Amino acid sequence: MTNPLIEKWDNEFEIPPFHKIKDVHFEEAFALAIEEARKNYANIYLNKNPPNFQNTIEQIEKAEELLDKVCRVFFNLTGTDSNIERQNIQLKIAPQLAQFSSEVLMNSRLWLRVKEIFNNRDDLDLSDEQHRIVYLYQQMFVRAGAELSQSKKRRYKTIMSELAILGTKFSQNLLADENSWQMELTIKDLDGLPNFLKDALAIASQAKSNHGYILTLNRALVVPFLQFSPNRHLRQKAYQAWASRGNNNNSNNNLEVITKILRLREERAKLLGYKSFSDFKLENQMAKSPENVESLLMSVWKPAVLKAKKDNHQLQNLLVEDGINDTLQPWDWRYYAEKRRANDYDINEVEIKSHFQLHKLIEAIFYCAKRLFNLDFEEISLKLHHEKAKCWKVTQNGEYLALFLGDYFTRDTKRSGAWCSSFKSQSKFNGNKRPIVLNVCNFDPPKEGNPCLLSFDEASTLFHEFGHALHVILSNVTYPSVSGTSVARDFVELPSQLFEHWLEVPEILEKFAINYETQKPISKKLIKKLLDSKNIDQGFSTVEYLASAIVDLNFHNASSPKDPLKLQKEILKGIDMPLAIEMRHSATQFAHIFAGDGYSSGYYSYMWSEVMDADAFKAFEETNNPFDRNVAESLLNCILSKGGSVAPEEAYINFRGKLPDVNALLQQRNLVDIN
Ligand SMILES: [Zn+2]
Missing domain, CATH: 1.10.1370.10 (Neurolysin, domain 3)
Known part of the structure; x- marks a missing residue:
């Protein structure tokens, strides 16, 4: 059997060949990719020459190239389009990946080479980026237990693979719990609800092959329901179901899982000599x-x-x-x-929402990226990870920069929330690698023939995730380990939250907040009310x-x-x-x-x-x-x-x-x- 995951992706954008990839390919691909990475690492630590940046650090940067490709495809699929098959693979593969990572970072021979480079870093002729990378590797090895005794290393490895299983279990329980609840609504229950919400409830019902109206635990449905339903009893029922996700009397209960996770994290931190996990x-x-x-x-x-x-x-x-x-x-x-x-x-939500059409707001984010960074976006047709996703080719002064993918609509197989991830990151040292970045949201799909309307918060989310995408698209570094969003966690939200500000720029609202019925732009008066009432x-x-x-x-x-x-x-x-x-x-x-x-x-x-x-x-x-x-x-x-x-x-x-x-x-x- 040829496995499309491990072949070279010989197409214009080096995009994964989604039309060929089947779930049955993953386990083999993971096994082969781990084996290849293991060999690559062996070549590094068995090298007879004294360690230097090129024969050690650069080789580490390349060692997991194939594994990285397979991981990105797999985890993007489990996040956006999960199924039983993928969940089972994930439960198996998550601890294997954790174990492999420990195996590498606890390899004494590899660590000694990194350490020697770190200790001599000021005497080596390193660029600023190389200098920083050496520092980051030293940190990564030490923080993963490279300096621990053999017995502590063994325990550490076990902890890491148990944590990987528990984390996977947590998400799977949550998704199952979210999907197990729904509330059928009668026509009378719809009293007081705005039309956009009634439509969304009807579509949620159709998605479950039902007639009528169904409330599910998707945030895009629950929040407006709580905002608008005058029926206090129904609000209470919906709210309590939403607030108790993962804590119901069923097999999806996450309490034991999180108790174990917290215990293992504490043990992990203490093994490494820290007072607490924080x-x-x-x-x-x-x-x-x-x-x-x-x-x-x-x-x-x-x-x-x-x-x-x-x-x-x-x-x-x-x-x-x-x-x-x-x-x-x-x-x-x-x-x-x-x-x-x-x-x-x-001011009311219906009035606001009728001005925020998803397709116009996508034009808005592209417009801002053009004005700020001279980026151009051209929609192109490619086979993607899901049929509902869209794809744009990003260029700057005619030069190809990246692919940007948008997967905006909610479905049962997608995990909740919104996020940015990528199929490929930018780097230069091993060929000019251009990123393929993905924005995922959970907006309610529109009724046939209607535009998708967003709340102001959802519009902010669209801008937020696109801010992350820009961080990936505009990355211009040499090495993949520091590419794009590979930054400290408390720094990574800066580009995304910063980009949200452009949604509030009056020029952007006037250009792109267009009422879907009248085709008229949002009035200055409404902009003022919207911004004044925002807080x-x-x-x-x-x-x-x-x-x-x-x-x-x-x-x-x-x-x-x-x-x-x-x-x-x-x-x-x-x-x-x-x-x-x-x-x-x-x-x-x-x-x-x-x-x-x-x-x-x-x-x-x-x-x-x-x-x-x-x-x-x-x-x-x-x-x-x-x-x-x-x-x-x-x-x-x-x-x-x-x-x-x-x-x-x-x-x-x-x-x-x-x-x-x-x-x-x-x-x-x-x-x-x-x-
Ligand atoms: Zn974010």
Whole structure:
């Protein structure tokens, strides 16, 4: 059998041959790719010549090329289009990959070569990027246990492969739990719901081969349902189902999984000599320590909770005005917040949404990329990972730069949320490799013949993920390990959150926020109302986000809990969490921190990056031109093109002269002067 995954992808863009790839190819491809990587590493550590950058570090950069290709195809498929077959392969392959990674990073002969280069790095004739890479490898080996004793190494390996299985299990449970719940709605239940939502509920029902209307646990359905349904009983039912994902009395319950994950993470950190997993995790981030993270989170928490409590009071009054003699509950908040917004600003979600058509907003992100970085996008037809995905060829001054893929619509086989990943990253040392980058969202597909309409938040998400994509597309480094988004976790959200600002530029709104019925651009009056009212519920969004970030930090910053949900409750009580607001992600559904290692003890990263994005956009505002070419060029040269080849603090200071303080963020969220 020939295996398309391991053949050379001899097509114009070196895109994976999706039409040939079948699930049955993966296990063999993984086995062959691991074997090939193993041989490549052996060639490095068995080399009789003394170690140098070229015969060691550069060879490491190349060693997993095939494995990397196979992994990217596989994990992009399991994320966007999972099935039982793929889930089973994933359960098998995740621990094997973890074991192989440990095998490499704990190989003493390999480590000794890297260490020698690291120790002599100042005497070698290295470029700045090479210098940085040597430092990063030294860190990576040490942090993966290269210096541990043999017995500790064995234990460490076991921990890592157990964690890989548990993380996979966590995601699979969550997806299964999300798909197992639905609520059929009668015509009467639709009272008070806007048409766009009724349409979406009908489409959700059709997707399950039913007639009528069905509410599922997709965020794009649940949130507007909670915003608009006047039926308190239904809101409660929907909210509770949504909030208890991963914590139901069934085989998908994640409590045991997360308890084990936290215990193993603690053990991992202690084996390496750290006080806690947070200490380990944060050491090589911009934040450096749990104390720094806590100090940022708490400095925003105080004004946010004050604002939320004031809002709570107002919304409580609206509840009473509705004749309900009860305290405001989490399933009430969005409904009354929407009412208040309509009252205070004479604005409503339906009016906003009718101006945000997905295809126009895609034009908008491309337009911004053209104005800022002179990028051109041309839609082309290629066989992709899924039939609903689209593809654009990205060029700059006629020169091919990248492929950009957009996979925007929700489906049962896709994991929830939105993200950016890639099939290929940029690098130069082993041939000019151009990236293939993918944006994934979970927008509701439109009714036949209608455009897909987004809420303002969803439009921000589109811009956000495209900001990540630009980081990948504009990467201009030599080595793949520091390409594009391969940066510290608390720096990676800077390009994405920064790009969200362009959605609020009036010129962009006037050009691209076009009412789908009248074809008229959004009025200046509506833009003003939209931007003025944007922060009205900031107390709520900041509190629900921060509560998750604080719980994440506390989960990892002390001894692992016997019962994480009990600890979660205590933490929330300790910070005086308002009763009518819950965490954005409760522990059993907190995929950011449990589906993998990515954001563990790292959910604060969004806020850390926001401190920077609030300040970074000021660089454009100071010129009175959101498309100022000089500032854009400096952003490109200092940050977007550099990937991880420069330390993040240094990259930011190169761009803005100094690191920002928290004030720009408080202003951005309208959380100043609250009393
Ligand atoms: Zn992001």
